[in-house]
Amino acid sequence: MSDNSTCSSPMEELHPIFLHHLPSSFSVLLKTRLQAHFHVLDPCDSAEPVSSFLASHAHSVRALVCAVLTPLTAETLELFPSLHLLVGTSSGLDHVDLDYCRRRGITVTNASVAFAEDVADHAVTLLIDVLRRISAADRFVRSGSWPVKGDYPLGSKLRGRRVGIVGLGTIGFQTAKRLASLGCLISYTSRSKKPSASFAYYPDVLELASNSDALIVCCPLTQETYHIINEEVMRALGKRGVVVNVGRGPLIDEARMVELLVQGNLGGAGLDVFEHEPKVPKELFGLDNVVLSPHCAVITPESFQAVQDLTVNNLIAFFANKPLVSVVQFQ
Amino acid sequence: MSDNSTCSSPMEELHPIFLHHLPSSFSVLLKTRLQAHFHVLDPCDSAEPVSSFLASHAHSVRALVCAVLTPLTAETLELFPSLHLLVGTSSGLDHVDLDYCRRRGITVTNASVAFAEDVADHAVTLLIDVLRRISAADRFVRSGSWPVKGDYPLGSKLRGRRVGIVGLGTIGFQTAKRLASLGCLISYTSRSKKPSASFAYYPDVLELASNSDALIVCCPLTQETYHIINEEVMRALGKRGVVVNVGRGPLIDEARMVELLVQGNLGGAGLDVFEHEPKVPKELFGLDNVVLSPHCAVITPESFQAVQDLTVNNLIAFFANKPLVSVVQFQ
Numbered sequence: 005m006s007d008n009s010t011c012s013s014p015m016e017e018l019h020p021i022f023l024h025h026l027p028s029s030f031s032v033l034l035k036t037r038l039q040a041h042f043h044v045l046d047p048c049d050s051a052e053p054v055s056s057f058l059a060s061h062a063h064s065v066r067a068l069v070c071a072v073l074t075p076l077t078a079e080t081l082e083l084f085p086s087l088h089l090l091v092g093t094s095s096g097l098d099h100v101d102l103d104y105c106r107r108r109g110i111t112v113t114n115a116s117v118a119f120a121e122d123v124a125d126h127a128v129t130l131l132i133d134v135l136r137r138i139s140a141a142d143r144f145v146r147s148g149s150w151p152v153k154g155d156y157p158l159g160s161k162l163r164g165r166r167v168g169i170v171g172l173g174t175i176g177f178q179t180a181k182r183l184a185s186l187g188c189l190i191s192y193t194s195r196s197k198k199p200s201a202s203f204a205y206y207p208d209v210l211e212l213a214s215n216s217d218a219l220i221v222c223c224p225l226t227q228e229t230y231h232i233i234n235e236e237v238m239r240a241l242g243k244r245g246v247v248v249n250v251g252r253g254p255l256i257d258e259a260r261m262v263e264l265l266v267q268g269n270l271g272g273a274g275l276d277v278f279e280h281e282p283k284v285p286k287e288l289f290g291l292d293n294v295v296l297s298p299h300c301a302v303i304t305p306e307s308f309q310a311v312q313d314l315t316v317n318n319l320i321a322f323f324a325n326k327p328l329v330s331v332v333q334f335q
Numbered sequence: 336m337s338d339n340s341t342c343s344s345p346m347e348e349l350h351p352i353f354l355h356h357l358p359s360s361f362s363v364l365l366k367t368r369l370q371a372h373f374h375v376l377d378p379c380d381s382a383e384p385v386s387s388f389l390a391s392h393a394h395s396v397r398a399l400v401c402a403v404l405t406p407l408t409a410e411t412l413e414l415f416p417s418l419h420l421l422v423g424t425s426s427g428l429d430h431v432d433l434d435y436c437r438r439r440g441i442t443v444t445n446a447s448v449a450f451a452e453d454v455a456d457h458a459v460t461l462l463i464d465v466l467r468r469i470s471a472a473d474r475f476v477r478s479g480s481w482p483v484k485g486d487y488p489l490g491s492k493l494r495g496r497r498v499g500i501v502g503l504g505t506i507g508f509q510t511a512k513r514l515a516s517l518g519c520l521i522s523y524t525s526r527s528k529k530p531s532a533s534f535a536y537y538p539d540v541l542e543l544a545s546n547s548d549a550l551i552v553c554c555p556l557t558q559e560t561y562h563i564i565n566e567e568v569m570r571a572l573g574k575r576g577v578v579v580n581v582g583r584g585p586l587i588d589e590a591r592m593v594e595l596l597v598q599g600n601l602g603g604a605g606l607d608v609f610e611h612e613p614k615v616p617k618e619l620f621g622l623d624n625v626v627l628s629p630h631c632a633v634i635t636p637e638s639f640q641a642v643q644d645l646t647v648n649n650l651i652a653f654f655a656n657k658p659l660v661s662v663v664q665f666q
Binding site for chain 2: 029121125129130132133136139142143145150151157159160162182186187281282289295296297303304305
């Protein structure tokens with residue numbers, strides 16, 4: 005959707021929106037973009053203390069943008085009695101009190117559609133990388149081991165692998181589609197069976213793990229999904245099984261995962277997210293069957309552009325009483 | 336093709352074949368497999384000097400298996416006056432004097448069909464790895480830089496990238512198919528336009544490079560393709576361009592490539608093969624925009640099984656006067 009045609013209002017008519025953020029290079033870019041369309045209320049711009057800035061402005065705010073992973077509690081949200089729309093700029097919104105939003109009837113949008121392709125590409129690459137030991141091969145070559153040690157250990161083939169998708173949302177579906185086209189056999193678990201998806205559905209993650217060679221974890225983090233990948237699930241996945249996590253760290257019981265990897269009771273892991281970021285368990289640093297990346301699955305200029313477009317377009321639709329682009333469906 | 340039904344001949348009736356190899360774990364496995372179907376003549380089994388072994392046996396040999404990358408010169412081939420079939424167990428056969436085979440009318444088979452999927456998966460992963468900096472991200476995390484340095488640099492998106500395939504053979508086609516399904520725009524150069532392929536064709540590699548964001552090099556190494564990726568081609572690919580090589584090292588002018596990478600005049604490289612393996616230019620070891628693997632794109636148990644099946648099936652077809660599975664078309 006192009007938003008150029010809606011930029012023509014004179015300055016005094018711009019709708020006010022509140023920008024909730026910890027200043028970062030991304031939020032600076034986003035703010036500049038938003039200022040072309042809206043009157044952006046940002047406590048960081050004011051000499052006032054935050055509390056008095058909020059006392060002056062929060063009561064009339066109808067739309068709030070929560071940038072990146074800035075925590076947003078019920079206590080803060082209560083300061084915005086007129087709030088109708090909360091625009092998130094991330095895929096997962098576990099940093100926002102969604103229960104409170106649901107109770108208050110605040111509509112929430114997320115940015116999965118802007119990020120899904122990049123996260124899916126990242127998930128696919130982490131899986132192939134673990135199966136084929138590519139990052140480990142790169143270490144092998146850079147360390148000068150090739151002329152000394154000769155043959156590199158066998159990897160394993162992608163085609164024919166049974167891949168279980170944990171959470172068939174926008175990102176899960178993009179990942180499934182890619183891996184299916186690469187010859188993997190896809191099944192999934194999700195809150196409910198998706199009528200539009202032809203992949204095999206398992207209502208239970210344990211059953212999915214028992215029938216999979218690899219799990220791709222990409223569901224939202226909620227009270228229900230915390231540690232959804234527990235020791236039992238990982239043991240069901242087995243000694244040759246691979247777990248890839250592009251969701252949130254606490255979806256996996258990380259301490260148990262590390263133990264199973266170190267003991268050789270889990271085959272490998274491709275991890276973009278961790279339970280206590282940016283802290284990563286040091287035991288993983290010595291393992292060649294894991295690939296680690298610093299929560300960067302969405303970090304491309306194209307994604308940054310797409311999430312800015314999406315944020316602006318959701319806000320424009322809201323103020324024009326048109327359908328929003330990416331509404332979060334509460335459970 | 337199953338070969339079980341053809342194993343029933345008594346020992347004395349087995350067709351003789353010659354195994355030309357440097358002993359390796361793979362050639363041991365292959366030999367065991369061949370011995371179930373053929374009388375395998377292997378100088379390594381004999382107490383005789385190789386020359387007298389050849390003098391006794393070579394004259395009657397009709398089929399020879401050349402294992403892995405064991406060099407096979409015209410001088411050696413001349414010792415086999417009855418040779419009709421040379422079965423290669425690799426994709427590229429630049430270690431075999433193919434000109435001599437062509438002149439002598441010796442039919443040659445290669446193993447591209449057994450390896451194509453694994454090599455294509457490897458090529459795709461090298462490309463995404465370079466674009467998204469995944470191996471570099473793994474180094475970043477393992478070195479403990481994440482908590483210290485914070486944000487990881489932006490990668491770039493795969494979808495929409497213009498990818499030029501250099502050599503649309505079995506491997507090139509599998510690679511093109513995968514990247515097309517991941518949203519890349521595919522074009523190719525090849526000795527001739529492929530009527531069955533719908534991708535854009537450029538007769539000239541320089542023109543292909545000028546119209547591509549990345550090149551995947553997967554053509555055979557011949558006198559004509561030596562250094563096909565020269566400085567001019569890499570400069571046409573440009574400062575943000577990426578070259579991926581899963582063919583043979585000497586397809587790229589490696590010294591020029593290293594210079595261009597170090598100067599920032601080439602965007603990145605994903606390299607499974609090198610000009611003087613296992614020697615890799617040390618200048619590459621310090622670069623985060625290159626991913627290096629030790630000629631291991633085909634190394635999976637599934638590929639090893641597939642190449643053994645293919646070797647046996649080509650030989651069975653030959654002795655039964657049936658069509659061969661993977662004949663090399665001479666230029």
